[in-house]
Amino acid sequence: MNALRSALPRILPALRSNVPVGLTLAVITLPQAIAFSTTLAGLPPHFGIYAAIWGVLFTALLNPSRVFSGGPNTAMSAAIGVILLPTAPPFGTDYIGYALTLILLAGLIQMLFVLIRPLGRMLDLINEPIINGLICGIGLFLIFKSLTVFAGLPINTQSEWALWIAWQSFLAALEIGNLYAIQIGMITLITSLAVRQIDALRNWAILIGVAAGTAYSAYLNATIGLQNTMVEQIANLAAIKIVYPSLPVFNQEAMSDIVSILPGAVTLALLGLFQTVAAMRRMNRKIGVFTDSRKGIFADAVSNCMLPFLSSLPTCASFNRMWLVYNLGGHSRLASAISAMILLLIVLFLGDAIAIIPMPAMAAVIMLLGANMINWEDIKPHLKDRREAVVFAASFLSVLFLDLFGAVVVGSVLAIAYSKWEQAHPNISLSGNVLKVRGNIYYGSLPVIEANYHSAIEREGSVIVDISDCYYIDPEGIRWLAAAKASQNVAFTDRRKTQSRRELERRASAETKRVSGRRRRKPDRRQRSEF
């Protein structure tokens, strides 16, 4: 008691500064969380809400970063819906069981990235154009996907390519869509867009939009009647308690289906980790601190292993929410924890108000978020560099033309290719008979070096290979160097060792001196220490 009394003066100011931040965060997350679970993942609304409570709380407690904020995520929720559609009808018991299994599997796969250090380090190879390409593609996909719910039409089951059906969904919305549903959705959209222009209310825009849509839907229910408007509402909030335990399905009957969703689990795990790592990296650079992304991977993995037992969607970091918390002045993990608690209170006491939110309003929320994911300011820098543009375009198109699993695989391959491409092309110049290699000597760059080396030998007869500016030589490179040294007409020089410089100067002809002489600056130590 005494300890508490003495701690109180320290805690109170922290609470006072973090409660408004937590409230804003809760208000932003709530409509998104419901929309994610109902329109994207095909799960009852409490899944999203619990993700916004427990997911946020766990990730805040497990990650030491002061601004880290987890929670339900669009791409991951959409992935759940796409992966599970072929296995069972959405919202059913089988479907929910498989969803929990899928999330647990994804959590376990993420755990591998924590336990196997190099695997986690590989995630750092995912660069910005790849992530932005994925995000833009998924944003576009979300807009198309929510069209049917927006128009109050039954969602199509069975898997298919998103782009193919987009135009048909649009025509269906125009021709046979429920006009009341479209009205509600449009009111939500327009209200949110209008409110967003007012800076003071910017963070509340989506909530106000949903409130407007709900109010209009309530008005329609009162005047025309729900049996005539036939607009679907969220309604089922019976499961909302403080904790709602659940168990993933692992029985023999389900095994064939579980095996078939394994690639989906990999997709889900990677989608989460890609975003967490990218968000943390971007956040670190924005606010000028460094938190190891491994901490984020750890928080994600542990949370996603626990969340399926609390009937919740998976979690990953969100840059937008982290940026918001930082800008609002939330400088500790307390803000996220408080937001989780506030959300729990809201949901416990305002369940009836949430139950009458119409589904088209939720679809409108998804459309807004999808549109926000396509951010021209993020794309523009990638179009300036040709290589980045190619990577961005490939990653963007792979979401639209392959499935999400294909997109994640393409993204991973691109990441490795991109990071290796530069290293595989060392800068090689021949002046006189000195072949100067700047860059790496490893299995990937050897073909380039060998090609130049052999043509130089053919032309000059004997060659001096200058490897002073090579900062990395792998075992295969060493073997090649040894084999090359065995031949008579080749000499090596490595001017990082002073002894060999004399030797070089004795051997070198007059013209080579000009190039490799005193004017060369010293080997850059900074650069070397980096690798």
Added chain:
Amino acid sequence: MKLLKLLASLLVFSGLYWLAVQKHAERDQLRLASVYLTPNCKEKLARYDLTPAEYYRSPYVQKMTGTESTGRGYRAEDVRAIQRGCNIVDDLQGNLARDGPRERWHANRFVRGTQTKCAHCHQSAGDKQDAAGNRLVGSNNLGASWVMADMYDRFTGMLLPNELRQMQCYINSSNGFKPNAADDVIRDVTAYSRFLAAALDMKIGKRYPEQGMDEIPASATLRRGDDYVRGAHVYRQKCASCHGAQGFGTVVDGRAIYPALAGPDAFSLDSRMNFAKVNTVMPGFICRNMPPQQEGSLDNQQCRDIAYYLSTLPRPAGDLQGPLVAAWQQMMMTVMPPLTRYAESIGGNVAPPASH
């Protein structure tokens, strides 16, 4: 600037809403309009005495069994829906309509190519009978299909509503897109199928032999094994005169007189018609429904051979196979026909060994 952006989006949204209202009005008007029937449907629906009335008594049941069957009658709007449904089944592309595909709820949007129609498999507008009026075994009767709605699907084990089954037709058999389950295209065909069930006095939940295809498994043959060379030979004798040497069908004035069995206008790899997917369905269809007017003239082994041969011909990939397979199939559909033609011109067309 902010205000301008907001105004622009407001304009776009209201424009879209206005468009939606227009399209809805157009549909409502079409629903109320009287239906111009195709010749087949006119004859069939008149024979089944489809008129708005309080009770419905089927002349077919009267004729075949001599008993009266009385059911609830149809309102004028039900009759129109049934008529439109029959039209869609008989003439999906809208070739026989006064106003083109619009009268078929643009059903041609949901199939790829300009040839596919329901009646290719569901012959005689989904209700094939012999001269005496007996329904034929394995003739894909739509009424018999309706009474099996909401049963567990044989292939996937999932509960399969009639609407979903129709969507599968669109994706698989016509390589197309799924109409929305609430679309009039689906609703009218359901109404028509339901009417057929009433007219033929079929009972809900009962399995009739004319429903779907009468499958022919390998166990129904002498187990000589399937052979596509033998199949190709029989195909040339019995099928090629209508379906063409390479199975591309017969097209006159852009209308398919005989449907394609291969190439871009044929059913896809995902279709259950594809022998490689389910190796009993296609033989069943051939044995029970082909050649027209000589149904049952082929024996079981011949049907399996022909089906096997057809599955070796190039055809579109299904949606489930993804873009790589689709690209591959597209290439095969482009490259194979000229190659085959060339091979046959230099002395292909060899008769198979007389016996095995």
